[in-house]
Amino acid sequence: MTRHFLKDTDLTPAEQEEVLNLAARMKAAPYSVQPFAADGAGRKTVAVIFDKTSTRTRVSFAAGIAEMGGNALIINPGEAQIGHKESVEDTAKVLERMVSTIVWRTGAHQGLVDMAANSRVPVINALCDDYHPCQLLADLLTVKEYKGRLTGLTMSYLGDAANNMANSYLLAGVTAGMHVRICGPEGYLPATDIVSAAEARAAETGGSVLITTDPAEALAGADVVATDTWVSMGQEAEKETRLQLFRDYSVDESAMAQAAPDAVVLHCLPAYRGYEISAGVIDGPQSIVWDEAENRLHAQKALMAWLMHHSGLAVVEGLAPVELVQESAQ
Ligand code: CP
Ligand code: NVA
Numbered sequence: 001m002t003r004h005f006l007k008d009t010d011l012t013p014a015e016q017e018e019v020l021n022l023a024a025r026m027k028a029a030p031y032s033v034q035p036f037a038a039d040g041a042g043r044k045t046v047a048v049i050f051d052k053t054s055t056r057t058r059v060s061f062a063a064g065i066a067e068m069g070g071n072a073l074i075i076n077p078g079e080a081q082i083g084h085k086e087s088v089e090d091t092a093k094v095l096e097r098m099v100s101t102i103v104w105r106t107g108a109h110q111g112l113v114d115m116a117a118n119s120r121v122p123v124i125n126a127l128c129d130d131y132h133p134c135q136l137l138a139d140l141l142t143v144k145e146y147k148g149r150l151t152g153l154t155m156s157y158l159g160d161a162a163n164n165m166a167n168s169y170l171l172a173g174v175t176a177g178m179h180v181r182i183c184g185p186e187g188y189l190p191a192t193d194i195v196s197a198a199e200a201r202a203a204e205t206g207g208s209v210l211i212t213t214d215p216a217e218a219l220a221g222a223d224v225v226a227t228d229t230w231v232s233m234g235q236e237a238e239k240e241t242r243l244q245l246f247r248d249y250s251v252d253e254s255a256m257a258q259a260a261p262d263a264v265v266l267h268c269l270p271a272y273r274g275y276e277i278s279a280g281v282i283d284g285p286q287s288i289v290w291d292e293a294e295n296r297l298h299a300q301k302a303l304m305a306w307l308m309h310h311s312g313l314a315v316v317e318g319l320a321p322v323e324l325v326q327e328s329a330q
Contacts, residue, residue, distance in 0.1 A: 002311045004116040004123040005303060006109070008133040008171035009197060013205050015306075016140075016175050018319070023141050023295070023302035025318070030067050030298075035305045035314035036100060037069025044100040046304070048126070049075040049082065051106040052233045056269060057126050057134070060296035061103055068301055073099065083111070092118035100313060101304055107234065122307035124300075129234070130194075132164045135268045136172035137299035142292040143224055146264050151177035151206065156222040156259070158215055158249045159276050160242070162188045165228035165268055170198045174207035181210040183218035185245055215249060219258040225286075226266040227251040227276045243275060252278035256286060264288045 004010065011019060026033055036044040046065045050058065058074060065072040082091045088111050095102050096119040104112060105126040116123040125133055144150055157169045161184025170190055173180035180198070182190055189211050190198075198209045212218050219225065230246040231239045251265065265277075265287045273279040282289060308314035312325035 002116075002120050002122060003307045004119075005133060005307060006112045006116060006123065006125045007131045008136055008168050008175060009201055010133070011175065013175050013177065013201075016137075016172070019137060019302050019306050020141050020144060020299070022306055022316070022319070023137070023299045024144075026302050026305070027141075027295075027298040030301075033301070033305045033316055034069040035308040035316065036065060036071075043069060043071045045071045045073050045098065046101045046103060047073050047075065047095050047099045048103040049080065049105070050077050050126075051083065051104075052077065052127065054105060054126075056293055056296050057105060060300055061126065064297050064301040064304065068305065070100065088114040089118045091115070092123075095119065096121045100308065121313065122304070122311055124303065124307070127164060129232075130164055130167055131171070132168045132268065133172065134296065134300050134303065135165065136168045137303055138295040139169075139226070139266050139268070139292055140172060140176055141295045141299050142266070142288055143264065145291065145295075146288055147223065152179070153223040154179040154181065154221065154260075155224040155226065156181040156183065156218045157226045157228075158183045158218060158251055158255065159227045159246055160184060160188055160230050160232065161190060161211075163228060163232050165226075166190055167194050169226055170194060170209065171201065174198050174202040174205060174209060177205040177207045178224075179208045179210070181212065181218040181222065183212050183215055184249055186213055188245065189213070215255060216258060219255055222259040222263055224266060225251055225256065225259050225263050228268055229270065229272055230276050231272075246276065250276060250278065251281055253280055256281055266292055269293055 048061045062072040092115045101122045103124045103126045109128045109130045155173045155178045161182045230242045267289045305316050309316040
């Protein structure tokens, strides 16, 4: 069965841990896993499609695919027929015959679902309006490096609590057994179906969910403090309103004073100093954002290798054996 990664809960708690452990192993030995190298006969291609702009995602996927023996085919916004001249379904049916994995940054999550439903190769969500699950793998890997564990830690997110990052912090955090607090103004909190999914996952892992409009409640004693831009891609027209809406939810020095003294700070970047985060915090000693950015590379390499292995399209040593499927044209 082909495995896809469209949202954080597509990995079970045990699978998420396996991917993070593989990421740590591959970070220490960057060329040790080669799912896209075809036994010396050539390189497999991964399609990396962008409907929205990117720096980290683009570079980390391209570098990671190359390090794993493959060829990254980057398709920039507006370059392909997908979405305007050709359906997602037809695009998937063509791509799966030529590439080994499809990575896609897009708007509506449903597009990713439709792509996956028509693809025998793994489909990876490289950010959509609702989730940014690859970012969370990197974030969790980084927190684990600094704190030595994830289970039982409190992770608090402040800001636009209805955006893709808030949803992913919630879902990925509870999957790791964390106590996740999501905080933003009324009307900008996670949707009820996402909160329900997070609560169900938390019940499995011993994690917990707190949704609040009160920054003090969210921040008290937190081990990890996270934020994201107040104006996500596609929301530029609402910029002025949003800068007012979220101004009490900034991760600045007074917010950090309420968290645990050894709290670490995450931001997926790009960051807007003086808005969702102060310069003093993002450039200060508690910030781990540069390691977080680097870990996009390691986490996504592990994810791609793991999905190839569990889809029966490659073998990664150290993972439980999976029967290989007959390859089509990739
Ligand atoms: N954090 C993140 O996804 O950055 P890019 O938009 O630059 O890829
Ligand atoms: N919430 C942001 C994340 C950017 C990586 C956006 O969607 O623009």
